[in-house]
Amino acid sequence: xxxxxxxxxxxxxxxxxxxxxxxxxxxxxxxxxxxxxxxxxxxxxxxxxxxxxxxxxxxxxxxxxxxxxxxxxxxxxxxxxxxxxxxxxxxxxxxxxxxxxxxxxxxxxxxxxxxxxxxxxxxxxxxxxxxxxxxxxxxxxxxxxxxxxxxxxxxxxxxxxxxxxxxxxxxxxxxxxxxxxxxxxxxxxxxxxxxxx
Numbered sequence: 001x002x003x004x005x006x007x008x009x010x011x012x013x014x015x016x017x018x019x020x021x022x023x024x025x026x027x028x029x030x031x032x033x034x035x036x037x038x039x040x041x042x043x044x045x046x047x048x049x050x051x052x053x054x055x056x057x058x059x060x061x062x063x064x065x066x067x068x069x070x071x072x073x074x075x076x077x078x079x080x081x082x083x084x085x086x087x088x089x090x091x092x093x094x095x096x097x098x099x100x101x102x103x104x105x106x107x108x109x110x111x112x113x114x115x116x117x118x119x120x121x122x123x124x125x126x127x128x129x130x131x132x133x134x135x136x137x138x139x140x141x142x143x144x145x146x147x148x149x150x151x152x153x154x155x156x157x158x159x160x161x162x163x164x165x166x167x168x169x170x171x172x173x174x175x176x177x178x179x180x181x182x183x184x185x186x187x188x189x190x191x192x193x194x195x196x197x
Contacts, residue, residue, distance in 0.1 A: 017054050019044045021068050024061070028106035033113060059118045062111060066124055069107050076100040079131055081138035086194065089139050093163060094187050097132075098179065101168045108165065109173075133160050143194050151196065158193035162186060 023043040027035040037048040055061040070077055076099060082092030101108070115121045136159045137144065144152045161167060163186060171182040 013054060016046070016050065017064070019046075020051055020054065020061070021064055024065055024110075025068075025107065028110050031106075033106070033110040058114070059120065062114050062118060063120050063124075065107055066111060066121060069104055073100065073103050076103060077128070077131075079135040081135055083139075086143070090187055090190050090194070093136065093139055094183060094190060096135075097163050097168065097186070098183050101165055101172075102179065105169070105172075109169075132163075136160060136163065140194065155193055155196050158196065159190060162189035162193055 020040060023040050024035065027039065027043065032039070037051055041048050041051055051061075055064065076096070079096065079100075082089045082096070084092065111121055111125075115125060133156075137156060140156075140159065144155060147155060167186065167189075168182065171177045171185060172179070177185070
């Protein structure tokens with residue numbers, strides 16, 4: 001096989017992988033969180049065998065989706081500490097979480113369905129959860145450092161809970177609240193946590 005032919009084959013393979021991932025993003029956004037391989041294949045005009053040629057199993061596909069999610073929203077996933085007055089920091093943290101959670105919601109919901117069976121997805125989730133927790137620790141260091149260690153630990157746990165994906169998804173999915181209302185509730189909860197003495 002010539003170099004040009006090999007390059008063409010690699011490029012076609014990459015386009016196929018991208019098409020599969022794009023199809024999954026579309027299906028998730030439409031509310032289909034557990035599409036079958038047949039549904040994915042039909043969406044892009046391929047066979048299921050072709051999909052397995054590029055992804056050895058469902059976990060490989062889920063990991064590829066998670067990696068694409070990270071690429072798409074790299075700045076949001078960076079989760080830098082927020083500076084300013086306490087009010088500005090609360091608003092900054094909550095606004096960041098709202099933007100992040102709204103952006104990743106369809107893929108996040110699908111990932112949770114498969115996470116129990118995927119060590120790699122579990123590791124990604126553990127890393128990301130710790131990263132967001134560190135953002136809180138650094139952002140609210142002035143408030144936490146003024147408390148005794150036990151109280152500071154409790155406040156950090158409350159901040160972590162109130163600004164978590166789980167809280168946001170409960171407000172948005174189960175209580176069917178709009179983004180603005182959910183945002184105000186999280187701001188209120190975070191503010192209350194920081195006022196704990």
